[in-house]
Amino acid sequence: MKIDTITNFSEKDLEKALSxxxxxxxxxxxxxxxxxxxxxxxxxxxxxxxxxxxxxxxLVASPRHADLVLxxxxxxxxxxxxxIKALRAxxxxxLVMAIGSCAVGGNIWFxxxxxxxxxxxxxxxxxxxxxxxxxxxxxxxxxxxPEAIIYGAAILLGLLKxxxxxxxxxx
Amino acid sequence: MYTYLSKLCNVxxxxxxxxxxxxxxxxxxQGMARIEEGGTDFLRIVVLKDxxxxxxxKLLKIKDVYLRTMVSSDERTINGFFKLYYIFGxxxxxxxxxxxxxxxxxxxxxxxxxxxxxxxxxxxREAHDLMGIKFAxxxxxxxxxxxxWPTDVYPLRKDYAIQDLMxxxxxxxxxxxxxxxxxxxxxxxxxxYHPALHEPEYFxxxxxxxxxxxxxxxGFMVHRGIEKLGESMKYNQVPFLAERxxxxxxxxxxxxxxxxxxxxxxxxxxxxxxxxxxxxxxxERLHSHLLxxxxxxxxxxxxxxxxxxxxxxxxxxxxxxxxxxxxKTYGINIVGGVRRDxxxxxxxxxxxxxxxxxxxxxxxxxxAVSVPQVxxxxxxxxxxxxxxxxxxxxxxxxxxxxxxxxxxRKDYPYAAYRYIHFDVAVQDECxxxxxxxxxxxxxxxxxxxxxxLLDKLPKGAIAVESWDPEPHRIGxxxxxxxxxxxxxxxxxxxxxxxxxxxxxxxxxxLPAVPIMLREIELADAPIxxxxxxxxxxxxxxxxxxxxxxxxxxxxxxxxLSRKKxxxxx
Amino acid sequence: xxxxxxxxxxxxxxxxxTVMYPYDRPLVTExxxxxxxxxxxxxxxxxxCTRICPPKxxxxxxxxxxxxxxxxxxxxxxxxMCADTCPEKAxxxxxxxxxxxxxxxxxxxxxxxxxxxxxxxxKKFVTRKLMNKVKNLVxxxxxxxxxxxxxxxxxxxxxxxxxxx
Numbered sequence: 066m067k068i069d070t071i072t073n074f075s076e077k078d079l080e081k082a083l084s085x086x087x088x089x090x091x092x093x094x095x096x097x098x099x100x101x102x103x104x105x106x107x108x109x110x111x112x113x114x115x116x117x118x119x120x121x122x123x124l125v126a127s128p129r130h131a132d133l134v135l136x137x138x139x140x141x142x143x144x145x146x147x148x149i150k151a152l153r154a155x156x157x158x159x160l161v162m163a164i165g166s167c168a169v170g171g172n173i174w175f176x177x178x179x180x181x182x183x184x185x186x187x188x189x190x191x192x193x194x195x196x197x198x199x200x201x202x203x204x205x206x207x208x209x210x211p212e213a214i215i216y217g218a219a220i221l222l223g224l225l226k227x228x229x230x231x232x233x234x235x236x
Numbered sequence: 237m238y239t240y241l242s243k244l245c246n247v248x249x250x251x252x253x254x255x256x257x258x259x260x261x262x263x264x265x266q267g268m269a270r271i272e273e274g275g276t277d278f279l280r281i282v283v284l285k286d287x288x289x290x291x292x293x294k295l296l297k298i299k300d301v302y303l304r305t306m307v308s309s310d311e312r313t314i315n316g317f318f319k320l321y322y323i324f325g326x327x328x329x330x331x332x333x334x335x336x337x338x339x340x341x342x343x344x345x346x347x348x349x350x351x352x353x354x355x356x357x358x359x360x361r362e363a364h365d366l367m368g369i370k371f372a373x374x375x376x377x378x379x380x381x382x383x384x385w386p387t388d389v390y391p392l393r394k395d396y397a398i399q400d401l402m403x404x405x406x407x408x409x410x411x412x413x414x415x416x417x418x419x420x421x422x423x424x425x426x427x428x429y430h431p432a433l434h435e436p437e438y439f440x441x442x443x444x445x446x447x448x449x450x451x452x453x454x455g456f457m458v459h460r461g462i463e464k465l466g467e468s469m470k471y472n473q474v475p476f477l478a479e480r481x482x483x484x485x486x487x488x489x490x491x492x493x494x495x496x497x498x499x500x501x502x503x504x505x506x507x508x509x510x511x512x513x514x515x516x517x518x519x520e521r522l523h524s525h526l527l528x529x530x531x532x533x534x535x536x537x538x539x540x541x542x543x544x545x546x547x548x549x550x551x552x553x554x555x556x557x558x559x560x561x562x563x564k565t566y567g568i569n570i571v572g573g574v575r576r577d578x579x580x581x582x583x584x585x586x587x588x589x590x591x592x593x594x595x596x597x598x599x600x601x602x603x604a605v606s607v608p609q610v611x612x613x614x615x616x617x618x619x620x621x622x623x624x625x626x627x628x629x630x631x632x633x634x635x636x637x638x639x640x641x642x643x644x645r646k647d648y649p650y651a652a653y654r655y656i657h658f659d660v661a662v663q664d665e666c667x668x669x670x671x672x673x674x675x676x677x678x679x680x681x682x683x684x685x686x687x688x689l690l691d692k693l694p695k696g697a698i699a700v701e702s703w704d705p706e707p708h709r710i711g712x713x714x715x716x717x718x719x720x721x722x723x724x725x726x727x728x729x730x731x732x733x734x735x736x737x738x739x740x741x742x743x744x745x746l747p748a749v750p751i752m753l754r755e756i757e758l759a760d761a762p763i764x765x766x767x768x769x770x771x772x773x774x775x776x777x778x779x780x781x782x783x784x785x786x787x788x789x790x791x792x793x794x795x796l797s798r799k800k801x802x803x804x805x
Numbered sequence: 806x807x808x809x810x811x812x813x814x815x816x817x818x819x820x821x822x823t824v825m826y827p828y829d830r831p832l833v834t835e836x837x838x839x840x841x842x843x844x845x846x847x848x849x850x851x852x853x854c855t856r857i858c859p860p861k862x863x864x865x866x867x868x869x870x871x872x873x874x875x876x877x878x879x880x881x882x883x884x885x886m887c888a889d890t891c892p893e894k895a896x897x898x899x900x901x902x903x904x905x906x907x908x909x910x911x912x913x914x915x916x917x918x919x920x921x922x923x924x925x926x927x928k929k930f931v932t933r934k935l936m937n938k939v940k941n942l943v944x945x946x947x948x949x950x951x952x953x954x955x956x957x958x959x960x961x962x963x964x965x966x967x968x969x970x
Contacts, residue, residue, distance in 0.1 A: 098458045102483025102564050105527065109553075112546040114832075116823045142407040143382045143457045166860070169912070170880030173477050173860045177461040178391060178401035179381075183879075185909050203912065204905045205840075207882040208483060208564050212831040217905035219827060227906040229878070233915040234845040236934060469859065476859040476884050540812060547822060558834045567838075567884040575889070576836075603811045 079199050082158045083223060086132055089121030090218070093131035093155070097148055098180070099138030102208035103165035107135060110211045117215065128154040133221070139167040139180040140187065149196065158199040162217055166207040255329060257298045265291050277499060278323075278332040278712060285337050285346050292322070292335065292352055300327040302629040302642075304714070305723050305739040306359035308367040310394045314708055314734075318344065318369065322356075323712065323725065327647045332712060339369065348373045355629035358743065366392045380456045382407075391464055398464060446758050451750040466736040467729075471497065471705065474733065475569045478724075481738060483564055484527065487520050488717040489724070489738065490569040495650060496726040497571050497733070500711025503703050507652070508696040509573035514652040515689050516559065516566060517715065518682045522593070523552045524718035525675045525682075528769050532672065533604065535762045536613050541604045548596050555589045558582060573699025583690050594683050601676055614669040618752045618764035621666060625748070632720020633678070634745050634768045637671035639664045644716035651715075656688045668767045675769075705730060717741055719769045742770045831902075838883045839901040843876060843916050847895035850874065850918040850932030854887035854896065863887060872918045872932055878904055879912040923954035925961075930954040 096104055110117050111124070125131055128151045140148055152159065163184040166172040171182030181187060184201070191198060204217035219225045262271065268287040272280040283291050295301060307321040317338040324333045337346065348371040349356045360371045361379040368390040370376070378385070389396070389404055396404075442450040462481060466474050478493045479486035491513055498505055526549035533541030553563050559582055560566035568576045604610065625638040635642050643660045645653045661677035663670035707730050714723040720741025727735040745768045752764050824832055850872060855863045862881040866873045888896040906912055920929040921936045940951055953961055 098460065100458075100480050100483040100486070102480070102486070105484060106564075109546065109550070112550070113543055113822050114547065114550045114824055115826060119823070119825075138458075139460065141457060141460060142405075143459065145407050166880055166882055169909075170860075170862075170877055172880060172882060173465065173480065174460050175860065175880060176398060176402070177465055178398055178405065179459050179461040181407065200907065202905055202907050203879055203909065205879045205881065205912065206902060206904070207480075210563065210831075210902050212826050213902050213905065215826050216903045220905050220907065225827075227911065229904045229906050229911055231911050231913055231915075233873075233917055236845045236848050236850065236916050236918045236932075470857075472886075473857065473859045476882060476886075480882075544812070544815075547819075550822075554832060554834065558836055561836045561838045561885070562883065565882070567882070599815060600812075603815075 079158050083200075086222065090132045090222070091123060091125045091130055092133045092135050093125055093128045093151075094135045095128075095137075095148065095151055097136060097138035097144045097168075098141035099165065099167050103137040103167070103206075106208050106211050107137070107164065107214065110214055115211045115215065117218075120218075122218070128152070129156065131155055133160045133162060133218075136161055136163050136168050136184055137165050139171045139174045139177075139182050140184070141180050143179075145181065149191070149194070152191065152198070153196050157197075159197065160200050160202075160221060161198055162202045162204060162214075162221060164204045164206075164214060164217070165209045166205055169203040169205050172207065258326070258329065258331075261294055261298060264294050272336075278334055280334045280336060280710075282336045282338070285339065288335070288337055289347055289349065289352070292349055295324060295333065295335070296352060298326060301325070301333075302327070302626075303353050303355045304332065304629075304721070305725070305737065306356060306363070307725050307735070307737040308363040308369055308392070309727060309735045309737075310367065310392065311727075311735075312341065313394060316340075318367070320346065320363070320369065321710075321725070322349075323723070325648070327642060330648050332648075334710070334712075344368065345370045345372050347371070350374060353629070354627050355744065355747070357747065366390060368393065380459050391461065398461070398468065401464075443758055447755060448753050448758060448761060449755075451753045463736055463738060466733055468732065470732050472570050474736070475571070476567060478738070479565050479567065479569075482740065484524050485520060485717045485719060485722075486565050487516055487569070488715045488722045489740075491517065491651070492713040492715045492722050492724040493726065493736070494569050494571050495713030495715070496711040496724045497713075497728065498711070499713060500709040500726055500728050501703060501706060503572055503700055505573055505700065506697045507694050509698050511652045511689055511693050512574050512578060512698065513569070515578070515686060516556070516568070517651070518686050518689070519552060519556050519559070521682050521718045522679060522686075523549055523556070525679050526552065526597075528675060528718075528766075529601075529604075529672075532763060532766055533610070535766055536610060538604070538607065538610055541607075541610075544600050544604075548593060548600065551589050551593055555586055558585065570699065572703055573697070575699070577698050578693070583693070586690060587687070590683050590686055594680070597679065605672075605676070611669070613760070613763060614667070614672060616667055616669075617756060617760045618668045618767055619666050620748060620752050624751055625666075628748055628751075629744060630720075630748055631744050632717070632741050632769075633661075633671050633674045634720065634748060636660070636662050637674045638666045642721075644714055644721050648714060650713075652689060655692065656685060658685050658688075668763055671767045708734065720745060742768070746770065833900055833902070837900050837902075838885050839899050840878050840881065840883070840904055841876065841885075841887060842897050842899055843874065843914075844895045844897065845916050847893045848874065848891075848916055848918075849893055849895075849934040849938055851892065851935050853890050853892060857886050857890045859884065859886070867929075870920060870929070872920050872929075874916040874918065876914045876916075877912060878914070879909065921952065923957055924949070924952050925957040926954060928954045 094104070094107060109115065128134065134152065134155055161184070163169050167174070168184050171180065174180045175182040188198060188201070200221065202217050202221045204213055206213050216225070220227055265281070269281045269283040269291055272282055281291065301324050304323045304325045306323070309319045309321065311317055311319050317340060320337040320339065322335040324335070326333065339346065346369060348360060350360070360374070361376065363369045364371065364376050365378065365380045385405060389401070391401055442448065462477065466477055469477060474493060475490040478489040481489045526545050530542045530545035530549070533539070533545065556566065557563045559578055560568050560576060568574045620634070620638050622638045622640065625635045625640060631642065639662060641660050641662045646660055658681055661674045661681060663673050705728060707728055709728045711726050711728070712723065714721055722741060723739050725737040726733050748768065749765055753761055756764065852865060855865055860880045860882055862877045864875055866875050885898050888898050904912070918932040918934065921931060921933045922929055936951070940948065943951070950958055950961060
């Protein structure tokens with residue numbers, strides 16, 4: 066049963082959708098086999114000291130209601146089909162925030178027989194099977210600080226520009 | 237009460253010392269096994285597989301013996317055998333007994349011990365999955381590895397390096413996607429057991445009406461190949477890997493690994509380093525119990541409690557960052573000591589934060605526990621009888637809530653716990669409320685221990701100058717984590733561990749969940765599962781299989797739980 | 806029923822603890838370990854940091870005539886072992902944690918070293934800066950021996966010792 070009926074979702078549509086999402090994003094938390102360090106920092110972002118509910122952000126129970134998917138963990142081979150199923154159920158525009166060193170680069174497990182090693186490795190394969198991810202933001206950290214998660218959300222929505230850029234210096 | 241006293245005086249009901257029982261045991265196995273030198277901390281017994289059942293039966297006659305872990309190891313490059321190590325612990329003597337069974341490659345069938353020691357069930361399945369050792373008299377199926385793993389490839393054997401394994405099995409993203417689509421259109425057949433679940437959820441609850449009839453745990457979604465990876469890293473890189481086994485109680489894993497290597501190589505860690513390790517361990521216990529309280533209140537629907545617990549907990553996280561450099565996954569352990577020091581200024585700030593936390597927590601918890609809805613939900617649910625707790629060799633607050641005072645800090649002392657005084661928190665009621673009260677008592681106890689440690693911090697070096705590795709020595713390190721006992725076993729190699737075995741406390745405690753969940757209402761399931769304090773995101777979702785109608789629905793746990801709150805109001 | 810209302814005076818007394826993060830300072834303490842920075846003037850390209858890094862976030866990549874030390878902040882675990890191990894103290898631990906980005910390649914930073922070439926076989930075996938440092942430290946050995954790759958140096962030393970006898 067295909068739910069992705071919008072087959073020509075273009076850049077302009079994405080910009081229009083993002084401009085409507087400036088506040089009150091509903092997020093869905095997807096744990097693909099992490100150690101739970103980043104997961105408790107995500108829960109920490111909801112508690113009184115950091116309180117993202119002042120921006121209207123809240124956790125939802127089903128990917129169908131979600132605007133943004135928070136992904137943690139190096140994707141283990143046992144959870145791979147769950148990840149595909151969950152991402153396919155998210156309606157367009159699909160926004161993903163890869164939180165923590167495991168989801169960005171695979172952490173110490175970037176080369177193990179039981180993990181894929183980071184979200185960027187399956188990004189192209191997902192596009193092949195018609196699960197197009199419109200925008201991804203990578204938030205490094207082990208575990209990622211709650212302030213870094215808020216900063217990542219601000220970049221995703223276009224409120225701030227990223228500070229880290231590629232640079233090469235001569236020794 | 238009597239067991240507690242008897243532990244103090246080292247006598248049992250007949251007035252005999254357990255030491256005498258141990259000597260009798262050694263006498264009785266003279267013909268069947270060989271005793272090897274193991275040092276003062278453990279006793280090594282080498283036994284052939286035909287005599288294994290008899291030796292273990294005699295060993296279990298000693299009182300207060302429990303199975304700590306079982307390790308399977310591929311030692312063909314050292315002495316030509318596969319080996320199984322069963323590690324038992326005798327609480328009252330602070331001694332471990334290792335039963336070694338050597339096996340040759342063409343005869344890998346071992347008699348099963350499941351009828352004697354219930355706790356050995358999961359260990360045998362794991363040894364079969366990862367090392368290929370077969371156990372006669374029981375059925376085996378895929379446990380840890382995914383279902384489509386090639387049949388004769390056993391990852392932990394030394395035949396394969398990690399790169400070879402990655403060539404033999406690559407997860408097929410496109411095929412999985414097609415599989416997932418196909419599942420969406422098949423009709424779910426009616427029946428109590430459902431065979432077509434490709435990717436089952438964590439707990440399968442079989443219900444009849446509102447009462448739970450049976451539970452099956454399917455898991456190991458988080459298997460990342462840590463033991464195999466540790467064999468390819470150097471000694472001082474492994475603590476960082478060990479710390480990321482669990483993000484909530486990571487420091488206990490790195491301390492336990494370091495203690496195992498230090499015991500194997502007889503390294504003398506300076507006292508200041510041991511005090512610093514104990515301080516950070518107790519800080520971790522504080523933050524973990526406050527986290528558990530918040531999650532438990534959230535599952536019961538009392539969100540105010542959740543917010544207040546985590547508000548109090550945040551100060552502990554900031555203090556940990558001040559002392560070690562990072563909010564979680566501290567990264568200060570290396571073999572032979574620690575990397576960062578604590579100076580006078582930090583001690584002063586820590587004492588201030590602890591005073592604040594104790595004051596705020598005391599006012600908050602008196603109110604939270606007396607809320608009538610919370611009391612009604614926690615009392616009388618999730619009963620775990622004392623006999624079952626003993627038979628399954630459980631650990632941690634789960635077993636201390638059922639009246640057995642088992643605590644590694646007292647039974648097998650490590651780090652700086654020999655030098656301070658504290659009490660072990662025990663309750664007798666065996667229900668969810670008892671386990672919650674044990675954890676609340678431990679929070680106050682931890683604050684007291686921290687004050688003693690910060691007071692008595694001795695001067696000196698924080699790490700050993702240098703140490704030399706020697707291959708093929710065995711070491712065991714165990715630490716009392718917030719969830720129970722963590723035990724690591726290391727067989728040393730030249731630059732990296734030859735074999736590293738990790739056993740987390742939830743692995744030992746999860747077989748208790750089906751017993752606690754029988755014949756209780758569905759809405760009490762989440763708090764019962766959460767009361768053993770599993771790594772929480774593993775038990776986030778549950779699958780309910782209705783036997784009568786054959787319907788399967790996936791529901792988040794807290795939604796299940798909230799339904800009863802309406803009824804209790 | 807009245808018991809749990811006692812929580813209200815506690816909440817009123819404590820007030821708001823929220824740190825309004827983007828408009829207010831974050832809660833970073835003095836010992837926090839953030840991303841690292843490699844000082845290009847001090848780094849000599851010895852590779853000690855690449856061997857100790859647990860997730861291999863620091864790695865060497867050979868690109869033609871140059872050797873590049875690549876730091877991938879996306880895989881870094883912020884342990885600080887590289888800073889402890891560097892013999893030149895070229896790695897500094899900053900307090901930077903605002904590292905999010907939407908492209909993976911933005912998370913790399915490179916330090917480029919030029920390589921010195923073996924006089925005999927032409928193999929590029931070590932960076933020029935490390936060669937100069939070794940020359941300064943080991944003044945007893947003649948320069949012609951030092952500027953050879955290990956294989957050629959073994960052969961050359963053997964020839965020297967046997968022919969001078």
